Amino acid sequence: MSRERLIIVGGDAAGMSAASQARRRRGADELEIVVLERGRYTSYSACGIPYWIAGDVEQRDDLIVRSPEKFREQDIDVRIGHRVTELDVDAGRVLAHSDGGSGLLDFDQLVIATGAEPVRPDIPGLDATGVYGVQSLTDGVEVQRALESRPERAVVVGAGYIGLELAEALVRRGLSVTVVEAADQPMSTVDAEIGAQIAVALRGIGVDLRLGVAVKGIEAAGRVVGVATDDGEIPADIVLLGLGVRPNSSLAVDAGIECGPTHGIRTDARMRSTSHQNVWSAGDCVETHHLVSHRAVHIALGTHANKQGRVAGINLGGGYATFAGVIGTAVTRVCDLEIARTGLASREADDAGLEYVAVSADSTTRAGYFPGAQPITTRLIAERGTGRLLGGQIVGREGAAKRIDVLATAIWNAMTVRALVDVDLSYAPPFSPVWDPVLIAARKTADALSDG
């Protein structure tokens, strides 16, 4: 049997997980693995970048899980600084460029793991010096460099997860920070009343949070001097884009590889392209399906990227694995406020045409009398009629957010809120009130369903 060549475009979580799993199952005598990465880093934690900027994480290299050298020891031929500009799937060939020149590389199997790119609004001035997206580690390095020149005023465009994590990081670095958000609440993935708690916390650490304000352009004179909005100009020495990301799928689109309505690459459950048998894809560039709304979604998260890359690699290695889909679980920490969500928020349930009750319950993270007990609000969304748990949101202080995983596991198993009340969750005073906050919320929601 002649040696096959697997080319992987993109050397972050998804691509490198695929590479490692394929290598574990097939030796170098059988399968050559070449990874083409346009940046300088492999397998790093993009989610950790805001914490590096904040100073929680000391060094850039702390974010790097595994270096190119380490992968090379496994006979994975990682080529950094290699930018792929064209895929010819029928011919089994990619065109790549590096400092050493350009060239065509043949493949038998291809993994596209090109990740996501920051959403860049269609406004003037985005290319000015001092405007940054924070998607890759290279972006993070640039922001750190920009902070060395001690800018005083920052504007963050967008109040999603990344935007808020960056806003807090910049406050902690001593900048005066304004966050501009077009919606009327921060973090539109949670319901308004949870968003309101987040707004209070942000303003509490001094962030100037402008809600319902649209950005019209970046004012620049060589470099950034301000952000023009429909509510006036906001002076700025540095501007960060926190508008979320979209699949970086243009290479695939150009090659005729099928993408879905979210512009993510479409794959089957084994992460194989729906249009090309010898193409696989994983990570932030793919589209996946939501197990509650049953819709195609694009959710860029390191945890999915790792899982999907692993699935692709196992299949490429001759094994069998599938990616089951997602339910939109996410967690973050902003200003000591822990925020988490899973399943459908009210807005998403509305969009899916579902009727539901949404109930919030306030409690404490530990027994009320126990030192360190912190407030926690648990909000549940349950379908009318069936009583099925559709979604959950948690906001609170230390020890609150990870409880979202119980709700995620419950949704994953299509539990009703009434059934959730019965689950034998752990209790001891340092960990929980005698009724865990999750159970209190389930009880209250079950009652609301009976009344409704």
Added chain:
Amino acid sequence: MSRERLIIVGGDAAGMSAASQARRRRGADELEIVVLERGRYTSYSACGIPYWIAGDVEQRDDLIVRSPEKFREQDIDVRIGHRVTELDVDAGRVLAHSDGGSGLLDFDQLVIATGAEPVRPDIPGLDATGVYGVQSLTDGVEVQRALESRPERAVVVGAGYIGLELAEALVRRGLSVTVVEAADQPMSTVDAEIGAQIAVALRGIGVDLRLGVAVKGIEAAGRVVGVATDDGEIPADIVLLGLGVRPNSSLAVDAGIECGPTHGIRTDARMRSTSHQNVWSAGDCVETHHLVSHRAVHIALGTHANKQGRVAGINLGGGYATFAGVIGTAVTRVCDLEIARTGLASREADDAGLEYVAVSADSTTRAGYFPGAQPITTRLIAERGTGRLLGGQIVGREGAAKRIDVLATAIWNAMTVRALVDVDLSYAPPFSPVWDPVLIAARKTADALSDG
């Protein structure tokens, strides 16, 4: 319709939950509710007593969720200092004694919520001054009083949850503490390798932990002077019994009410006695069933007591509710070590005749590079063949233990470890590595099943 009388024997979590729920559904004009409590307190957190002794909880009254006066405002006639010595179910009558005398009280419906009592080994000297069980708040008050005379040396008999929590509390109060345990590991509800970690932590705070040592008697000269063991005598100024508890069901047994093999009162899912239609029971005095082993079990826990009392009260109030059973979830904190378990431990799986693989995975509570990341060991037990998750154990530092609830929810839903790998759990660097420790363990266990 003439007014009915509900008598509840025992005014802690189970009894008072039943009273409150029954009252919510039926007014005082329809249902008279009389609670007979032999002690002086209602609705307190027995689980909090070790933390009160340790000094984490400042005041006794912090442990009291709701006073008799508060219940009386709800037309619940709480009579403290009332000891019931006889039940005549056929006649619908109880015999109660108080400082005010003795008397018979008629009932239409009866709830037995007499709780548990500490296991007292059959050894000489147990009645000596200075020997305490720590089951009720009254016991806790006595221990606090004993500590005021500044004893120097304590012996704790038994290294279960309560024993270890008390041992730590006494170390923090400045005593020299010896723990004597007949088994060869502390906390026999977890597997040996988890027990070994607990032993290291206990010895690390200076506890003299004697494993595999049997207590033969208490040496006393009026008051305690030492504990005789098969490994010699251990001097002691105070002795605490931490041998666990058993159902306090003798009143029910004497009245001919059916009890099960655990000596707990048998009830149906609505918490009604299996032998008497007008008798209900809830809390630490009942027997329940284990949803994994399908055996009758007695597990004394405030969380079950609350749920069962609520169920009994809803049914007594004319509603419909059931208690679903338990899976043995428990959590505690000893010496900054968080310990949790759910489902079956290896020993219990053996007893149930199940074949399984047991796999431990070491990880961190947060992303490895994130400040505050702590070690966590997750141990899973999965059935051969089906791959069904049978049990889980967690030991680690801050942020580790509450992850047990994900495993509990997975077991509750009869998930396989392979299915668990897919669950969309939350991830962000301050909360978890990109593969949550629970998922890492599930993956490793699934691999072991494939190999086995």
